[in-house]
Amino acid sequence: MLASLPLWSACASRRQEDPTPPPRPGRLIDLGEVASTQSRLLPRRVAVWLPPGYDRERARRYRVLYMHDGQNLFDSRSAFGGVPWGVDEALAALIGLAEVAPTIVVALWNTPQSWYEYAPEAALRALPNDLRAVADAASPLPGADLVGDAYVSFVANELKPRIDQRFRTLAGRSDTFVMGASMGGLASLYALCRRPEVFGGAGCVSTHWPVTRIASVHDNPAAPPMIALAAGVLGWFDAHLPPAGAHRLYFDHGSLGLDRLYAPYQARVDAIGAAKGYVAGKDWVSRAAPGADHTEAAWNARLPQAFGFLLRA
Numbered sequence: 157m158l159a160s161l162p163l164w165s166a167c168a169s170r171r172q173e174d175p176t177p178p179p180r181p182g183r184l185i186d187l188g189e190v191a192s193t194q195s196r197l198l199p200r201r202v203a204v205w206l207p208p209g210y211d212r213e214r215a216r217r218y219r220v221l222y223m224h225d226g227q228n229l230f231d232s233r234s235a236f237g238g239v240p241w242g243v244d245e246a247l248a249a250l251i252g253l254a255e256v257a258p259t260i261v262v263a264l265w266n267t268p269q270s271w272y273e274y275a276p277e278a279a280l281r282a283l284p285n286d287l288r289a290v291a292d293a294a295s296p297l298p299g300a301d302l303v304g305d306a307y308v309s310f311v312a313n314e315l316k317p318r319i320d321q322r323f324r325t326l327a328g329r330s331d332t333f334v335m336g337a338s339m340g341g342l343a344s345l346y347a348l349c350r351r352p353e354v355f356g357g358a359g360c361v362s363t364h365w366p367v368t369r370i371a372s373v374h375d376n377p378a379a380p381p382m383i384a385l386a387a388g389v390l391g392w393f394d395a396h397l398p399p400a401g402a403h404r405l406y407f408d409h410g411s412l413g414l415d416r417l418y419a420p421y422q423a424r425v426d427a428i429g430a431a432k433g434y435v436a437g438k439d440w441v442s443r444a445a446p447g448a449d450h451t452e453a454a455w456n457a458r459l460p461q462a463f464g465f466l467l468r469a
Contacts, residue, residue: 180230180244180245181207181208181244181245181248182205182206182207182208182210182244182247182248183205183206183210183211184203184204184205184206184230184244185203185204185205185206186201186203187201187202187203187204188201188202189201190202190315192306192310192314193314194303194306194309194310196301196303196306197267197273197303197306197307197310198267198268198269199267200264200265200266200267201226201227201265202226202262202263202264202265202315203226203230203262203263203265204260204261204262204263204319204323205230205243205244205247205260205261205262205263206260206323207247207248207251207258207259207260208248208251208252209258210258210260210324214324216258216324217324217325217326218257218258218259218260218323218324218325218326219257219258219259219260219325219326219331219332219333219467220259220260220261220262220316220319220320220323220325220326220327220331220332220333221259221260221261221262221333221334221335221359221466221467222262222264222311222315222316222332222333222334222335223243223261223262223263223264223334223335223336223340224264224266224270224274224334224335224336224337224340224343224344225264225265225266225270225336225337225340226262226263226264226265226266227263227265227266228240228241228452229241229243229244229261229263230242230243230244230263235452236452237451237452239451239452239453239456240452240456241452241455241456241459242456242459243261243263243459244261246456246459246460246463247259247261247459247463247467249460250460250463250464250467254469255464255468255469256463256464256467256468256469257467257468257469259333259467260319260323260325262315262319264311264315269303270339271339271369272301272302272303272304273303273304273306273307273343274304274307274336274339274340274342274343274346275291275302275304275339275342275343275367276304276342276343276346276367276389276392276393277302277303277304277305277346278304278305278350278392278396279346279388279389279391279392279393280302280367280388280389281302282388282392283384283385283388287381287384287385287388290368290370290373290381290382290385291367291368291385304343304346305350307343308343308346308347308350308351311334311347312347312351312354312355316332316354328356329352329353329354329355329356329402330356330402331356332354332355332356333355333356333357333358333359333466333467334347334348334355334357334358334359335358335359335360335361335406335462335466336359336360336361337361337362337363337455338361338362338363338364338414338450339364339367340361341359341360341361341362341363341364341407342360342363342364342365342367344358344359344360345358345360345363345393345397345405348398348403348405349393349396349397349398350396352398352402352403355403356402356403356404357403357404357405357406357466358403358404358405358406358466359406359462359463359466360405360406360407360408361406361407361408361455361458361462362408362409362410362414362415362418362450362454362455363407363409363418363421363422363425364414364418365386365389365390365417365418365421365422365425366382366385366386366417366421367385367389368382368385373385374414374417375417377417377420386421386424390421390424390425390428393425393428394428394431397428397429397432398432399432399433400429400432400433400434400435400439400440401433401439403439404439404440404465404466405429405434405439405440405441406441406462406465406466407422407425407426407441407442407443408441408442408443408444408445408458408461408462409422409443409444409445409448410444410445410446410447410448410449410450410454411444411445411446411447411448412447412448412449412450413449413450413451414450415448415449415450415454419444422442425442426440426442429442441461441465443458443461445457445458
């Protein structure tokens, strides 16, 4: 989420004040700080949620969902604004109803450079320098650079093998998914486009198609800088989205807050998907949620439909 970056220390403080985790379905394992071999990436906390029955059904293997902004997924003490997505409750309920297949969730916490990790690096690097500056001029990290490709490589080449080795996973593409909201939604689609042989599906919730964090730019979609930025980013996805047949994609957006910006961009992305052969309801879902804001609470409310499509049994 765009606004979550400054909360690392505050979240840590809340965890120290109340070290007792609330009860939850399944089992959450904290892997601690996980460093990448790529020097451009900061270490990040990673947690793994095991669905109910994992410890009991020892012969069973499980599909895996990788989710960005992991600090917001399970625990109110670390979630932005104190409201988590409630991924464990939502997923456990759907598993209990046999509406989705039992799934392991790998939660990757964000870092202070998360905008640079989630932004579609190749798309932005293809832009002229002055236009690229429109996207990242609001940097809180002087001298920072785009590391989206390094982040995708970390998930696919470093973290995934570690998860597959330690846990009973189904490691193939058809059982490996990636999901996030806001810039995390953009990062999820980018990961699938960069590594279509690894990720079989992407959940893109309230996707921040404008990319830029500069309100004066993204609030003026008809202004030349925003038109050019959107054309470059969406044009890259048009060129690199894999054709239909082996992937499943979920998109949604609300109508309030930042989400008020997204409908026209999403319509263009939906047209890209249709031209690639994706069929609405079969391997492509794009939903609007009128009245929904750009918040964890809004995303929690849409988890059943997102999981129900992406992870359907």
